């Protein structure tokens with residue numbers, strides 16, 4: 001059991017947020033094999049249909065990491081409790 005101010009909880013992270021994180025992982029994973037185009041572009045497809053690729057100022061790994069972070073953010077943000085202070089406000 002953990003105590004935070006006047007709020008006492010049994011779980012540091014709710015099931016809803018754990019599920020959100022798991023949902024992001026299970027819906028955004030790379031599929032197929034690494035493809036290389038003639039112009040030096042390397043790319044992979046995400047299971048959501050997004051093509052993850054390198055670009056003029058970023059690597060494929062950077063795109064994969066950003067995509068996963070965005071997917072996790074969107075799922076967590078959607079599932080977060082109402083009233084929780086946010087860095088990025090919901091529209």
Ligand SMILES: [Zn+2]
Nearest residue numbers: 028046048050
């Ligand atoms: Zn994806």
